[in-house]
Amino acid sequence: MAVLIRLLRVHQWVKNLLIFIPLVMAHKWNDGLALSGAMGAFFSFSLIASSVYILNDLADRDSDRHHPTKKNRPIVSGAISPSKALFFQAILFSLGFTVAMIIKPEFLAVLGIYFVLTTAYTIGLKKVPLVDILLLASLYSIRIFAGSVATDIIISKWLIAFSMFLFFNLACVKRYAEIAAIAPEHRQQLIRGRGYSKDDLQLVGQFGVTSGFLSILVLALYLNSEEVTLLYRHPDRLWFICPFLFYWVGRVWLKTTRNQMHDDPVVFALKDIASYAVGIMVGIIILAAL
Numbered sequence: 001m002a003v004l005i006r007l008l009r010v011h012q013w014v015k016n017l018l019i020f021i022p023l024v025m026a027h028k029w030n031d032g033l034a035l036s037g038a039m040g041a042f043f044s045f046s047l048i049a050s051s052v053y054i055l056n057d058l059a060d061r062d063s064d065r066h067h068p069t070k071k072n073r074p075i076v077s078g079a080i081s082p083s084k085a086l087f088f089q090a091i092l093f094s095l096g097f098t099v100a101m102i103i104k105p106e107f108l109a110v111l112g113i114y115f116v117l118t119t120a121y122t123i124g125l126k127k128v129p130l131v132d133i134l135l136l137a138s139l140y141s142i143r144i145f146a147g148s149v150a151t152d153i154i155i156s157k158w159l160i161a162f163s164m165f166l167f168f169n170l171a172c173v174k175r176y177a178e179i180a181a182i183a184p185e186h187r188q189q190l191i192r193g194r195g196y197s198k199d200d201l202q203l204v205g206q207f208g209v210t211s212g213f214l215s216i217l218v219l220a221l222y223l224n225s226e227e228v229t230l231l232y233r234h235p236d237r238l239w240f241i242c243p244f245l246f247y248w249v250g251r252v253w254l255k256t257t258r259n260q261m262h263d264d265p266v267v268f269a270l271k272d273i274a275s276y277a278v279g280i281m282v283g284i285i286i287l288a289a290l
Contacts, residue, residue: 007057007074007085008092010052015266016045018140018149021163026153027231034151040103041150045143047096048111052118054089058082059122070263076287103150110146114139129195133171133207140167158222165215170265172208173252177261179204205257212249216242237289241282248278 019041028034057075065071074080100108117139126132141163142194175196182198196204219243222228228235252272255261262268269275 003074003079004088005046007054007080009053010050011270012049012053012264013042013046014270015140016042016049016143018143018163019045019150021144022148022153022155023151025159025231025277027151028151030201034153037103037107037150037152037277038147038220040099041107043145044096044099044107044111045105045114045146047092048101048115049118049138051092051096052115053255054085054092055119058085065194103215107146107150110142110149114135114146117142121211127195129200130197133168133175133204136171136174137167139162140170156227158218158225158227162215162218162222165211165218169208169212170251171214171263172204172211174263176201176204176208176256177259177263177265180192180259205253208256209249209253212253213246216245216249219245227283232289234289237285242283244278244281244285248275 023029023031023034023038040087051089054075057073060070061076065076071077075082075085097108097111100111117135121132121135122140125135139158144155144159144163147153175194178194179196179198179201223235223238223242228238232238252265252268253263255268262271
């Protein structure tokens with residue numbers, strides 16, 4: 001069971017909580033129909049995501065053997081055979097799309113697009129510089145769109161813009177951490193299975209830091225819009241979110257440039273006490289603004 005949990009990367013399911021964002025932002029968490037749609041979408045996305053992780057691990061076996069942490073993944077380490085992994089992948093794929101069909105045809109289409117994009121990333125697009133970062137950011141954003149479709153809640157242009165910049169920032173963090181792991185003597189050698197060299201480190205960092213702070217700018221512009229007054233009785237209190245986000249984005253990049261970042265920022269956030277503290281404070285501020 002422990003090997004299976006590692007194979008499915010269950011900890012990565014936390015990304016799929018983004019599906020609940022439209023529900024939360026529209027303050028419709030008491031809507032039973034919308035909530036059930038979001039929960040179904042969460043499990044559907046989680047099953048399909050795990051099936052894609054298995055395909056990714058199978059495709060990356062050769063490069064993962066030379067990675068300091070990825071070499072311990074179940075397939076690469078030999079904890080589970082490729083044939084058994086494919087068996088589980090087929091089950092997850094079938095269950096995921098079955099749940100999607102129960103929810104609604106439109107959601108099934110969104111999930112299909114997600115599967116195609118992730119498969120394209122696994123097969124070859126992850127080797128194309130910048131395209132891979134854009135695609136990773138899009139895979140975060142598509143979860144929010146999937147939540148919108150599953151709950152019949154229209155998402156605002158502000159949320160789309162905010163998520164676009166924030167997730168591009170996180171995708172850059174992931175790539176920066178991988179590039180930083182290259183030994184200095186292999187400065188011009190491309191990362192195995194990727195299209196970056198050590199010389200690209202500074203530029204990727206600049207992309208990420210800029211994008212992270214642009215997401216906060218989008219939030220500030222949203223707080224000045226008329227739309228926010230329709231959802232909050234005390235919208236001015238939401239301004240206190242900005243300094244916490246400035247701290248969090250800055251801290252993430254400080255950790256990243258010091259080579260203290262996990263090659264997966266999601267794993268870092270799950271183990272980082274400061275990230276939990278920021279999340280709690282943002283939640284308190286939002287409740288105080290209602």
